[in-house]
Amino acid sequence: MFRAVLLSWVSPRTLPLLATVLFQKRERKETGLYHWRREKHPYYNLTVKVLRARNIKGTDLLSKADCYVELQLPTASPTTYRTQVVDNSSDPEWNETFKYRIESAVKNILELTLFDEDVLINDELTSIVFDVGGMKPGKPLKRTFKLNPEAQEELDVEFYLEKCSDAPAEVLTNGVLAAHPCLSLQGVINKHEKSKQSEKGSCQVKLSMPGAYEKQLCIPCRPDNDQDFGTPFVFHVDKEMRSDLEVELEQTITVLQDEMSPDLEKQTILLGLGTVPVKSLPVGQKVDMTVPLGEGQSLDLTVKAEESTWDLDVRLSFDLCKEERDFLDKRKKIVSQALKKTLNFREAPGEDEVPVVAVVGSGGGTRALTSFYGSLSGLQQLSLLDCTTYLCGISGSTWCLTALYQDTDWSCKDLQGAISKARDNVSSSKAGAFSSEQLKYYFQELNSMENEGRKVSFTDLWGLFIEYFLNQKKDLSKLSDQQEAVEGAQNPYPIYAAINVRPNISGDDFAEWCEFTPYEVGFRKYGAFVRTEDFDSEFFMGRLIQKRPEPRICYLQGIWGSAFAASLDDVCLKMAGSGLSFLDSLKDVIKVIDDCRRFHLRDPTWLKTRLVIPGGPLLQIFQDFFKSRVTSGETFNFMKGLYLHKDYVNNKNFVAWKGTHLDAFPNQLTPMEDSLYLVDGGFSINSPFPLVVQPERDVDVILSFNYSWEAPFEVLQLTQKYCEELEIPFPQIILSEEDEKKPKECYMFVDHENPKAPIVLHFPLVNDTFRKYKAPGVERESEDEKSFGDFVIVGKDSPYRTLNFTFEHYDFDRLVEVNCYNVLNNKDSLLKALNLALSRRKLKKGNRQ
Template structure:
């Protein structure tokens, strides 16, 4: 049912439970390399005996990214990486994986790539003008969301790289057999707590789709408009920087993320305002826009006061706004401000944000005519900038993430009405559901026998595997029993736990444990917080050492489990 044609009406949603042709070809080529890798470990086998082994990296922002680099490098050192068929990641781990596949032979030079990436994290510089160009271009689309701003202004700044290439470019690094097959993921914002069949979206260099529905589109067409299962409008392709933001946006609490985005938006507003309005003060249209920007600034500060629960700050910004807007005492915005101030002390946080949204949109209504006047070159840049500020804060106040044209819209073959009835779906970091991509790696067609799960998350080191067990129980997927006695060690875990079930073994490796940092688990967790934005050379080295020890100290156990699964009956 799938088609490689590019004409409208010729490209269709692929409805099938089978793996994509690209994944089949890539894993077939990889089998040859896995066979050689097993031979290096003294495990000769026939092609039909080769087991599918997966490595999973959890979320954890830059901490997870660095730790996964170290983990993969150490697996390579012991010839274990050569035996891996699939590599899956959530959130920060996807930042590592998506960077690796730019190199068609990354598994051979993982140590050099680890060193290069760590140098970039410490010494690299983010490119403000490239970020501005990318995010202003994204804001022109009706599906603009916080994911666009987060990707280009925050993830880009964290990683010191803006990767404008596209995921299908990585097909060569998969199909040559030299590397495991990568799987990235996101979840539907509306259903991730219920986790029904349409919740988990996967992304590979070949396709994007929902395995639970058996519905996919070519990755080249992710974000384009489909209707009734056919492509109707091809839109600009999503680059990897955007996807890194889509996959990795749950770095902290909603409050902390709001603060970070509001701070970045305020910086952008203050930084660029002088450049845009300098020497234009006498032009009445520019005066009006400058006035609007000052009002924007005060409202953004007012929103921060909500998050900080600062009544004094709120009062100060109310006074500034009232002094500013009283010259337009008959305007929608002035009336909205008066109503907002009267109810402020009794309103809860949500009601306050709704009032801010009403005021923000009233300002846009009042000054929309002026914005339209500034519509010809060289003034178009100012209009684009104003619209970016406006649309981004609307997304903050409505908490709009991952807006994507729904390629399942009205598709008669998609059996989940809640999903196919939407024009647009909202996709978010899968770590909010389960901080490791078990639901995708356990897709039956992938026939995975052994999972090496490296848990880089903060807090309870058993939370991800417990949630995975619950998910599998609800969805009828076989999963090993998790021993409750192990979970009693959550404050002082071992470096490796082995859970065995019917046809599946899971090796679970908590990042910080009583073996690699004895007596210092809390200290390490505090040093390497999820929302830690900058790392020194010394901190990176300390984190890499901890991650590598989990492999070095357990490589014989991993080898033993590989031998064990190869002695067990294969699934049909």
């Protein structure tokens, strides 16, 4: 995948914004920072002239529209510009000009939004989403955007792009994300020269920089109190934005509301304004300056501008991190010897012939936790656990994995000890989770997190409940602690899954897969990863701004298994098979306008112009109620401040070709957001296939264990659709009606035409031949044995319901045993898959030679 991006990058292109690219070789660092490149791209000056609109019908039935236009180009300016309001006119005319300096390395999308100003509310009428990257420099372009062809509503805008004399900008990019130089402005207020007016009340200084990571800072300056000053401040901002430090001096006074009322109220008066021209400051030097604020007032500052280095704290790459690659080199040796033993070979396969086997466990709460123990026990008894490279879990399966990886050598020991411990925890009473002592503990923990500056949500409380359910005590372990369990490749490599969603968008419409490993957390979609120890710290433009302690693993368990992060729409979709369809009639209407290709050069990365007609305030009310995920885990977005590269649509992880998909709106994609909203991956695909089908992991065999309550093949069908959209090889899932009605214990899916597609063995959660056999080929004889095997997993009276967190010993043992048996009973299929994978690897090796 990355190779395709790289080849497309170096091939000749007839792009309007020509780029001068510098290759810079760099040795691989211990952080795994590689597979990025440094590029230089020219700047351009963009002039946008909003001319006029025609036949505009506003929202006010009693008068004509009062129109104005807002302009947003966040890659060039943090400021939203707007025209003047033209009152009571269906054909408003503005002829207002706005100027931007744009950098051609990033995807520059201009949004033009037409509003009807009303006394009570400003109503958004329509938006134009326009990719300025396809324009020809030096040639004016006048566009008439058809807002409503039936009503002949139109908007005329004129564009002009010209070369800029500024030196080309340098960016660091992986082909999807681009990082600019980051400028930090450090300073301190030394003295405030007061006027007589400012001495009448308390004053405060407000500092801000448009586009900076830090929000507005307020520093009090009370009369005759110089101790208020001397407090340092810092702002981090994109160097290319050319933002100035804005200084405001405000005074707060207390006055009577009116002559008839004795009540007092506070009023704020603006006493003065000033700016510090940051772009003129010498980099790396302290500067003492006096900032005039007007009317005899000034502020003495000491400031220093520092430019960051290119050593990013976010790894921009689509390859595996160094630690995972080192693990694979070590694990191949172990797997090779295990295959020799399991397949009865005379000699161990060569390390380049060893197939990569991934085990994926689905969600399903405590049912999935319990079942996964049984499945892994079956693999261990067949000596196949040592043949496994990856163990990947989602939702309840992750609870099993986190417990196992507390033991650094767990897969080298008999799993019965771990299963016995899990049995005691699962069967114990959960009533203590709601005791006054525990509730006090929850409050203290969440309060401590809030004091650390973290974003606290219901998911964190849910994580504390899970901690009690699984341990009955405080668990101090962290995900990075599991590095000890894989540093010698003694156990398979664990991967934990979550998805990033939007609070008011269904997981079926938008979900970005996020992977958690002992070494890294990140998104392969963007090629962006951070060290696990740094997760939930604050980043900006790829740099670590505010380091916080790594969250305890219980909080991650809350994210991975956040069953309560569903919206009402999700609940209806899962329970009734369809969402709240009436919302579809209210949602935004997005239309692709493709009548302007003649204005653009032939550029495969150019995004078609889109017209967005908002659903209106009623939609927002319904969305907030039915689609909002008030319980999603909100964490700091470590991609904040990074931009989408101009060629990002070339990457197959994006489906920008879907006209209404969020991938086609780069200004709204995750790097532009303040927060990540991470939830249980089950709200997209209830099995972590997307994390192991990525080409970088080169997985040959996937052992899929499905613990879903129903729809035993849904995860395969959804994965097949996912892989088709992203052009990832995956076998066709073809099933008979009999299979759908009465699933068997194991299914093998193979694409014989494409050896790059993984071999998939799928194990639905069924109790089939286990009813009759206590072990493969060994029939049950006594009544107790027959009774033990004769039980129904799915049903309204089943003890294995997803929201049941406590099983009796007997029920726990049954569920473990049936899953273990289903693996043992399909030994032949498992060995067949391994042999086929080996032959494919040998063939691949021969073709290379």
